[in-house]
Amino acid sequence: MYENTYPTKRFKLTLEFLKEHIDRTNHILDLGVTNPLSEVMISEGYKITNTSGIDLDEDTHEVETEDYQVVTAFEIFEHLVAPYNVLKAIKAKKLVCSVPLKLWFSNAYKNENDPRDRHYHEFEDWQFDWLLEKAGWTIIDKKKWTHPTNKIGLRPILRYFYPRYYIVYAERQ
Template sequence: MYEGKFPKKRYKHTLSFLTEVISKEDKILDLGVSNPFSEILLKEGFNNVTNTKGEDLDIETTVVKSTEFDVVTAFEIFEHLVSPFNVLNDIKAKKLVASIPLKLWFASAYRSKTDKWDRHYHEFEDWQFDWLLEKAGWRIIKREKFTNPVRKVGIRPILRMITPRYYLIYAVRD
């Protein structure tokens, strides 16, 4: 198990989910550049992880068309895309593990004030993401929602303690 403290609660939750649904021997294409979670995967023994290079997946989906990967992982990626359907439809791997932030009725969509790429074009409700996956030919095997409390005082922090913020899925394609 990962010896250090997880920098974010969702990393621990995501790792637990991932280890339940895929093998450490699977070849993984992780959508997004190398990041703290992909480093955790390596430390946890997932030694066949390849990250994308930062290409605009709305326009260029060649990387997911490779047949050399068993699994595609996408942790908080699809909300940044204008058209996540294109990527989901083009994936050649037979397994997908993905997470998205859920739309919160008490907060507007995330938009960084300093980074023009770090913003959410979509914040899905669970049924919307399910429908998108279904349209792209995926069958969901396992799904899970979880909260993401913050250590702040106020109404929104209280709501974050009881309102699911993230949605994880494991899906397959025949």
């Protein structure tokens, strides 16, 4: 079903990590509008509700409910100016989230045609860990993986060796 290509590799590894930590009976609030990954999660039996697309920097009310046992956020926090505010406001006790890692050989992602599709942050793993801990989360498990491409050049070769994605499972009391 999944190949070693983007986004299928990312989806496969994300789903494997989710299955390790989250039971399908939990109700999940997935940050961001319905997307191909949330549809894959639903097809795998997870109960998912997506946020409405509000600006989470400006309005955190959708995460301030106790209706969900788990919040997931896959490649969301790098788009926020202040991810700390959302992380602090979450009422669920479990969090599974992933972010792209900062790569020394590549600039932060910026879509010139869509001002919402930009990375305000590309974290090093220790920075993201610190952000989670400061917001009251205890990291239980974490994993990194690479993002190879089929292009030719130095950067594509480096992408075989340097992890691009970082996923974390965290809990709070």
